[in-house]
Amino acid sequence: MAVKGVLKNVPLALNSFRASLKGTEWEGLLPEVTNSNIKEFGQVMMQYQPIMNRFMNQLVNVWALQKIDKMYFTSPFAFSKRGMLEYGETIESVWVKIAAAHSFCSDTDPWAMLKQEKPDIAVAFMNRNREEFYKKTVNREMLRSAFYSAQSLGNFVDRVIDSMYTGNEVSEMLYAMGAISSALDNGFIKLVHVTDPTDEQSAKDFLTTMRVVSNNLLFPSENYNAAGVLNTTARESQRVFITPKADAVTSVQALAYAFHMDEAQIMGRITVIPEIPNHPEIVAIVADDDWLNIYDQLFETSDFFNAEKLYWNYWLHVWQIYFTSPFHNAVALTTEAVSEYTAVTITGEASLAKGAQSKYTAATTPVNGGVIFSLEGAEATSTRIVSSDSKSATIVVSPNETSKSLTLKAVVAGQTSVQTTKAVTITG
Numbered sequence: 001m002a003v004k005g006v007l008k009n010v011p012l013a014l015n016s017f018r019a020s021l022k023g024t025e026w027e028g029l030l031p032e033v034t035n036s037n038i039k040e041f042g043q044v045m046m047q048y049q050p051i052m053n054r055f056m057n058q059l060v061n062v063w064a065l066q067k068i069d070k071m072y073f074t075s076p077f078a079f080s081k082r083g084m085l086e087y088g089e090t091i092e093s094v095w096v097k098i099a100a101a102h103s104f105c106s107d108t109d110p111w112a113m114l115k116q117e118k119p120d121i122a123v124a125f126m127n128r129n130r131e132e133f134y135k136k137t138v139n140r141e142m143l144r145s146a147f148y149s150a151q152s153l154g155n156f157v158d159r160v161i162d163s164m165y166t167g168n169e170v171s172e173m174l175y176a177m178g179a180i181s182s183a184l185d186n187g188f189i190k191l192v193h194v195t196d197p198t199d200e201q202s203a204k205d206f207l208t209t210m211r212v213v214s215n216n217l218l219f220p221s222e223n224y225n226a227a228g229v230l231n232t233t234a235r236e237s238q239r240v241f242i243t244p245k246a247d248a249v250t251s252v253q254a255l256a257y258a259f260h261m262d263e264a265q266i267m268g269r270i271t272v273i274p275e276i277p278n279h280p281e282i283v284a285i286v287a288d289d290d291w292l293n294i295y296d297q298l299f300e301t302s303d304f305f306n307a308e309k310l311y312w313n314y315w316l317h318v319w320q321i322y323f324t325s326p327f328h329n330a331v332a333l334t335t336e337a338v339s340e341y342t343a344v345t346i347t348g349e350a351s352l353a354k355g356a357q358s359k360y361t362a363a364t365t366p367v368n369g370g371v372i373f374s375l376e377g378a379e380a381t382s383t384r385i386v387s388s389d390s391k392s393a394t395i396v397v398s399p400n401e402t403s404k405s406l407t408l409k410a411v412v413a414g415q416t417s418v419q420t421t422k423a424v425t426i427t428g
Contacts, residue, residue, distance in 0.1 A: 042147020077176040080292040089128040095327040126323040134164035139311040164316040179322040186390035187370020188226035190414035194333040203249045211258040226326040228416040233288040241285040287330035295321040351425040357396035362410040370413040379403045
């Protein structure tokens with residue numbers, strides 16, 4: 001989507017820039033602007049390099065950002081932007097599992113009330129995974145040519161901003177799609193078979209399956225998120241990612257009926273997305289609003305004027321973190337047959353020395369299932385899983401570990417009933 005009409009009122013914008021020179025040595029040099037003297041304004045400004053530098057700075061750092069604020073709200077993934085991460089490059093996502101129920105008077109120990117029952121906590125770490133910049137060069141002749149009319153100046157400003165900021169908007173969409181594709185590649189999304197919606201009858205079957213999925217998410221379950229934690233997703237927190245093909249054969253009225261919402265409500269819950277890379281079989285995803293996340297860490301412009309070549313270089317730097325939450329529900333509707341996993345095994349060292357680390361690998365039956373790892377039995381906080389993906393995990397043992405053994409657990413994502421453990425003896 002190209003940027004259009006950044007300067008809705010060119011004379012007003014130029015007079016605002018003229019006013020910004022008040023109190024400087026250039027105050028009063030530029031004429032007050034009307035629609036008929038924009039060229040004269042440009043001719044005067046082009047005689048003073050410092051004024052041109054200030055003008056270009058105003059264009060990129062003020063007018064552009066005002067437009068970008070509006071552009072963000074048009075992004076198909078705007079709902080997933082969580083704000084600016086001011087410090088660090090890692091997000092720690094913590095999930096506290098629900099407390100266990102106890103039968104009344106089941107513990108006969110008179111000191112039971114003083115016993116500790118620590119919360120069962122799951123933690124996931126997400127690192128910065130996007131560091132990019134966009135560059136634009138503007139020379140004096142381009143700037144001079146812009147000051148022939150209000151329209152030519154407006155078009156010039158649009159082109160300068162469009163090249164960088166709209167490029168970033170497109171990249172944001174692609175990175176979000178990449179996060180969704182990665183979750184599917186790693187088996188971190190529950191799959192449900194659905195009839196390919198190609199006509200009226202298959203569309204009805206598709207909506208029926210989607211309604212069943214939506215209903216299932218209302219109740220506590222461990223089967224609809226990658227970490228296998230007990231979670232629910234209220235109807236008003238459910239979002240539908242749907243491909244153009246599936247969207248074309250389903251009506252808003254039918255989707256509203258499937259989700260027990262009126263048409264106005266469901267319109268705000270539907271996100272039409274391109275075909276997911278490497279996954280043409282996925283026609284829709286029903287997910288929690290907090291499943292897809294985008295955190296900004298840096299959104300900054302900088303500039304440099306080359307006095308020898310008489311041009312300005314501008315840069316837009318964007319750093320972000322993209323991830324899908326392992327603790328929030330997401331179900332993908334696929335036209336392919338869905339494999340049910342029957343077993344998972346862990347291979348790796350049976351013992352580890354204090355201060356050592358080792359990598360463990362999990363395999364599912366049938367193959368290619370995604371696995372979530374967890375470590376139990378550690379006494380030292382620095383004994384932990386330092387890295388993991390859907391197929392492997394690396395354990396590091398603290399030099400100060402006092403426990404004699406650890407238990408590495410692997411659970412098939414989306415099928416918490418299929419799991420296994422491996423005992424690791426600590427030596428040294």
